[in-house]
Amino acid sequence: MELEHTRVVFGVTTSPFLANRTLKELVKDEGAKYPLAARALNEQTFVDDILTGAKSKSEVLELKNQLIDLMKAGGFNLGKWASSNNDVVGDLTESLELPIGNSKSITKVLGMFWDKAEDTFQYEVNDVNEPATKRGILSRVARTYDINGYLSPFTFLLKSMIQKLWLLKIDWDDPLPDDLHEMWVLIKSQLLLLEEIKFPRYMCGAEISPCMLIGFSGASIMGMAAVIYLRVKSEGNYMVHLVASKTRVAPLKTLTFPKLELGAACLSSRLMNATIEALKSFINLADIFCFADSSSVLGWLKTPPYKLKTFISNRVVQIHENVPDVRWSYVPGKFNPADPANALLAVEALIDNEELVAVKALVAVQPLKALEALIAVEA
Incomplete structure (x- = not known):
């Protein structure tokens, strides 16, 4: 039957x-x-x-x-x-x-909260009483749903802590070492500050004009990061919005710093490819730029893959396949917005980061010319 x-x-x-x-x-x-x-x-x-x-x-x-x-x-x-x-x-x-809490204008959307009155996305933090153990930290990581990577510096901090705990082979409910315990106490004390972060839902302005996607990649000994911005012109002014970001903790097998930077560029290319696929039917995409703060990576990208070693060649091929028509250029490290995403930043630094504000002002003008000017200043 x-x-x-x-x-x-x-x-x-x-x-x-x-x-x-x-x-x-x-x-x-x-x-x-x-x-x-x-x-x-x-x-x-x-x-x-x-x-x-x-x-x-x-x-x-x-x-x-x-x-x-x-x-x-x-x-x-x-x-x-x-x-x-x-x-x-x-x-x-x-x-x-149904409204969330006491606000009639806030609705939950894909793990974030949408304030319909302000038309912005924001975060809400509940229950910051997780114990100072591997189980408690993993619980916070699992409950921090950040589909677009708006909180990447914060989530990267949590992921790096989890990696350290695994390396130390600490049991689920054992107390943390003193250094990690201090870091966890600092994180918990600043969790509620995440509620102050807001992102606009609509990014294209009153009139949809040709837009530009700008990607940055960066790496540190802790990991790799990529961030994508959308630059639009509205009513004669340029606006720049964070679209997405991704982070990866560094692999346990030690890699040289240039290889980590190459991994970050590969991560940036995948994120850019996904962003293009998601937005291409909704915006008029005029140009795409990608920036890296490693001259080694930029040199490898200009070299025929068959002349490179296997590890590097495979990633260079992936990058060119993901973003075949993208121009790659150099950006000084201090002006690379991908760097804070893979650094151990406190939440306060994430909310008010003067360097990121400066970068957004620069790319709002003309990305390539502005950054070329910076390179000349650095030199």
Whole structure:
């Protein structure tokens, strides 16, 4: 006797795939009738959240109606609506997203909190009473969900602590060594400061003009980091926004510093490739720059791979495959925004970092010319 499910079952191994495959099939069958909704389901859906928008209120209302009709065609009813414009969800009062805490304007989105009134993303920290043990630190790492890497300097600090604890072979509930205990106490004392960090949800300004992606990579003996900025022109002014960042702790097998820098460049190329894929259908991308603070890495990138040793050659090939049309240039280390991401920065430094503010001002002007000027000054 064979039995067949007539519903998408929750809790089994295949559930996430089946839920997403069901939506893909719905778009395939009915999407031609609802083009705006089909695009949102195909490109702007994360698990069971549809994160989408449009340039004007009228377009958003049309998108909303198409989403409702398309999902109904498959027997689905959308709930928990939220928007930065109250008129968009005014007729959906029974299915609005529940507010968070005492604020009626804050909604949880992918581990972050969206303040609809200010249209910004922010973080909320609860329960800072984890014990000073490996189990407590790992619990904090697991609960710090930072999908875009906005908190990379902070999360890198936690990851480096975990690596040290594993190297010391400390048991799960054993007390920490004095140096790590002091670091953990400092981190806990500053956790609530994360709530002061805010990032704009919308980055393109009033009019969508040709945009520029600017990537930086950097490394230290502790690890590697990459950061991507979006530069846009709006109403005659240039704005620069942090799009994403990634960090990796250094491997246990000791690598030379130039090889760590090459690993950071490879990490930057992968992050840039993912960013381009995510944004290419929504923005007019005019140019792409990548910067590194290692002259060795830039020399390797200009060398035919067959002339390089295997370790270096493989990564150079990966970089060129990930970002084939990108111009790589040098940036002095003190002006490299990827460096703080792999340094052991306190949360206070993450909130108010004067060097990062200076870098954002520089890339808002003209990245290559501004940094070439800096190089001349450094020389």
